[in-house]
Amino acid sequence: MAVEAKRPEDNVIYIGKKPSMAYVLAVITQFSDNKKEVTIKARGRAISRAVDVAEIVRRRFLNDITIKNIEIGTEERELEDKTKVNVSTISITLSK
Amino acid sequence: MAVEAKRPEDNVIYIGKKPSMAYVLAVITQFSDNKKEVTIKARGRAISRAVDVAEIVRRRFLNDITIKNIEIGTEERELEDKTKVNVSTISITLSK
Numbered sequence: 406m407a408v409e410a411k412r413p414e415d416n417v418i419y420i421g422k423k424p425s426m427a428y429v430l431a432v433i434t435q436f437s438d439n440k441k442e443v444t445i446k447a448r449g450r451a452i453s454r455a456v457d458v459a460e461i462v463r464r465r466f467l468n469d470i471t472i473k474n475i476e477i478g479t480e481e482r483e484l485e486d487k488t489k490v491n492v493s494t495i496s497i498t499l500s501k
Numbered sequence: 502m503a504v505e506a507k508r509p510e511d512n513v514i515y516i517g518k519k520p521s522m523a524y525v526l527a528v529i530t531q532f533s534d535n536k537k538e539v540t541i542k543a544r545g546r547a548i549s550r551a552v553d554v555a556e557i558v559r560r561r562f563l564n565d566i567t568i569k570n571i572e573i574g575t576e577e578r579e580l581e582d583k584t585k586v587n588v589s590t591i592s593i594t595l596s597k
Contacts, residue, residue: 453548475571493552
């Protein structure tokens with residue numbers, strides 16, 4: 406538990422622009438490493454892919470995984486020209 | 502209540518390819534029509550827009566609205582050539 410506390414973000418997978426299966430593999434690896442929970446996070450257009458990843462993990466690979474929590478939110482991001490835009494976020498927590 | 506029962510899908514907004522604000526307006530209209538709950542549904546890449554719509558409604562327009570429930574799922578769709586593909590879905594229920 407002490408080691409876990411030093412790496413609180415260890416079981417968080419951030420969804421970017423890679424193919425979904427890259428993130429599916431990352432989630433499966435976390436659970437194989439005896440994590441009880443893995444959280445998938447995404448912003449903006451990657452949100453759809455985050456849902457794909459959660460669904461593929463639990464339907465195709467790890468049938469004992471449940472969706473513990475889903476949260477949505479808004480982050481303010483600053484563009485290169487300093488204007489600020491709001492971007493939606495999602496956080497999907499999978500639990501063994 | 503009897504009238505409501507005849508139109509069970511009345512307070513469901515399906516997210517398509519229109520700009521987010523079109524759906525934001527649709528959600529606000531439902532709440533103005535005294536609905537206590539409105540559910541936003543989307544599939545595939547429209548999922549990101551569904552999250553945008555929910556966030557814009559509750560942050561910019563209706564601050565008394567809360568997110569009652571978020572569900573994700575998978576639907577099987579048949580393409581024109583009869584092959585079947587899985588598509589992710591989201592359902593976000595907003596409550597007054």
